[in-house]
Amino acid sequence: MYEGPVQDLIDELGRLPGIGPKSAQRIAFHLLAAEPADVTRLQEVLQRVKEGVRFCDVCGNVSEEERCRICRDARRDPTVVCVVEEPKDVLAVERTREFKGRYHVLGGALDPLSGVGPDQLRIRELLARIGSEDVREVILATDPNTEGEATATYLVRMLRDFPGLSVTRLASGLPMGGDLEFADELTLGRALSGRRAV
Amino acid sequence: MYVRHLQVTDFRSWAHADVAFEPGPSVLVGANGQGKTNLVEALGYVATLGSHRVATDAPLVRHGASRAIVRTAVVNAGRELLVELEVTPGRSNRARVNRAPVPRPRDVLGILRTVLFAPEDLALVRGDPGERRGFLDELLVLRAPRFAGVRGDYERVLKQRSALLKSAGVARRAGRRGGEGTGEAGDIRTLDVWDGHLARHGAELLAARLDLVADLAPHVGAAYAGVAPESRPASIAYRSSLGGALPEGYGQPGGPRADVATLEAALLDELGRVRPQELERGVCLVGPHRDELDLVLGEAPAKGYASHGESWSFALALRLGSFELLRADGAEPVLVLDDVFAELDRRRRRSLAGVALGAEQVLVTAAVPEDVPEELVGARYEVRDGEVRRV
Ligand SMILES: Nc1ncnc2c1ncn2[C@@H]1O[C@H](COP(=O)(O)OP(=O)(O)O)[C@@H](O)[C@H]1O
Ligand SMILES: [Mg+2]
Ligand SMILES: [Zn+2]
Numbered sequence: 083m084y085e086g087p088v089q090d091l092i093d094e095l096g097r098l099p100g101i102g103p104k105s106a107q108r109i110a111f112h113l114l115a116a117e118p119a120d121v122t123r124l125q126e127v128l129q130r131v132k133e134g135v136r137f138c139d140v141c142g143n144v145s146e147e148e149r150c151r152i153c154r155d156a157r158r159d160p161t162v163v164c165v166v167e168e169p170k171d172v173l174a175v176e177r178t179r180e181f182k183g184r185y186h187v188l189g190g191a192l193d194p195l196s197g198v199g200p201d202q203l204r205i206r207e208l209l210a211r212i213g214s215e216d217v218r219e220v221i222l223a224t225d226p227n228t229e230g231e232a233t234a235t236y237l238v239r240m241l242r243d244f245p246g247l248s249v250t251r252l253a254s255g256l257p258m259g260g261d262l263e264f265a266d267e268l269t270l271g272r273a274l275s276g277r278r279a280v
Numbered sequence: 281m282y283v284r285h286l287q288v289t290d291f292r293s294w295a296h297a298d299v300a301f302e303p304g305p306s307v308l309v310g311a312n313g314q315g316k317t318n319l320v321e322a323l324g325y326v327a328t329l330g331s332h333r334v335a336t337d338a339p340l341v342r343h344g345a346s347r348a349i350v351r352t353a354v355v356n357a358g359r360e361l362l363v364e365l366e367v368t369p370g371r372s373n374r375a376r377v378n379r380a381p382v383p384r385p386r387d388v389l390g391i392l393r394t395v396l397f398a399p400e401d402l403a404l405v406r407g408d409p410g411e412r413r414g415f416l417d418e419l420l421v422l423r424a425p426r427f428a429g430v431r432g433d434y435e436r437v438l439k440q441r442s443a444l445l446k447s448a449g450v451a452r453r454a455g456r457r458g459g460e461g462t463g464e465a466g467d468i469r470t471l472d473v474w475d476g477h478l479a480r481h482g483a484e485l486l487a488a489r490l491d492l493v494a495d496l497a498p499h500v501g502a503a504y505a506g507v508a509p510e511s512r513p514a515s516i517a518y519r520s521s522l523g524g525a526l527p528e529g530y531g532q533p534g535g536p537r538a539d540v541a542t543l544e545a546a547l548l549d550e551l552g553r554v555r556p557q558e559l560e561r562g563v564c565l566v567g568p569h570r571d572e573l574d575l576v577l578g579e580a581p582a583k584g585y586a587s588h589g590e591s592w593s594f595a596l597a598l599r600l601g602s603f604e605l606l607r608a609d610g611a612e613p614v615l616v617l618d619d620v621f622a623e624l625d626r627r628r629r630r631s632l633a634g635v636a637l638g639a640e641q642v643l644v645t646a647a648v649p650e651d652v653p654e655e656l657v658g659a660r661y662e663v664r665d666g667e668v669r670r671v
Contacts, residue, residue, distance in 0.1 A: 102370075192440075192470055192473070193440070194440050194441070194443035194444035194447060194470075194474075195439060195440055195443045197447070199467060199470060200469065200470060227436075228433060228436040228437055228440060228477070229440070231477065232437075232440070232470070232473050232474060232477055235473045235476060235477065236469070236470055236473045239469075239472075239473070
């Protein structure tokens, strides 16, 4: 244990995803030794994202305004909605350049171990959107792992009741057990164009 | 197949070890605690991504080191592959094949196949059902590596579903006491989804285990008769948590092959039937994680009834049966006999030596050379003071 603020900093860093106690310590001491200007810059960026960046009212993606760039873009096809778990998955799908529709970001996947059920995800918002907008196809692009598959199955059940709506799932071929964001553009692009009705 | 070369760094007691092997029998001799088992454990790790002695990776890394490395050159039908594993506790391992990184450590499964018999195997007979399920699943993966994934998926779904049963049960009881019962409706709706996934992955695992037991049973019976001809006959049988809902003949030699879709439907039915109890108790009551491999001697279960000698013979028969099955599949495994001859009487030694001699490669460890039947003393290695020397 270090004294006061140093330990506080290590603790805070250690709470970030993917950062263990050792890394937290290393980053903390790096910051302690860094130029004040560098630290100030980091501080300002952190402040700016918390104040300036928000989530899109429509799709839940990160956005600087009420509606994100994609939801504002009139060239994007509003009749096709691609459902993903996280904002980073929007980026992954965008990189493929295969998709011209809009997105819906759930904010995670069904994960009882972490206490995440349907009410903790933006599922109600998705259903409302489909009920009010002219959506004809929903592409389920949750991660190809246990939680993502369960979420997709759950959504299939919920979306069954919308007449005329086609629900599709990414074609298999994505590395199973993985994360959408780790799939390369080519594989993900192929999975997207080869999607099947479910 | 055979192991041509083993090299370890910071594995168990070994800062470094480098051993060349040949086909046929090899014997590692050394006093207790010199690190013989540690070496064959490293080979077992390459074959199964697990240790036959411990459930976690931390004890495999040498005290004070942060990661262990195991490298081994395996020759299969004239073709040599170099497998390298870096074991870092608390993080995912890294693996390379012929110096090229593979996406997942799982991808090395199938390159080296070992059947390892060790004193710990007594637990196969005397231990909890989990030991025997583990035995079956390990053999399943040796037979077809893709089952590592099937089992992994099943375990993940099982964990998630169990967590949900717990929270749904809690919400339900709170609701009954007049509270809001918040979340229960959502929990129940998603429980259907988890049931479906549990049944799907569970059926795949269950079908594979049933077929495995049907194929393995004759080999185990024969191996037991070979090591203990004076004893009552030994048999094995798969007992499913599906009970009477398991189709007739499944898992039995000569019976029908298990059909995944049939088992999926049966599991789903059964899950529906036991749901109230599951919610009450917050545990998952149906599925291959509740199953058992029954070991029977004559008419009586081996567990609790078999003598010490019979238990040993049964454990040995399970391993020799596995060896013969893999061989019959056309995948000759490396046989590893860790410190087992001292435990066996002369007849059993002879009988084990007879099987071992037929193996393409057999690695034996012993404290003193006298423990090893003469015919098995091929290449001899002395293990002492942190060194392995061919003598
Ligand atoms: N992680 C470890 N780091 C250092 N030494 C270890 C480690 N694990 C086991 N050992 C040592 O290895 C020795 C046992 O080696 P083992 O291979 O079981 O011996 P044997 O030759 O009797 O088969 C013991 O002395 C034990 O302390
Ligand atoms: Mg030993
Ligand atoms: Zn948006």
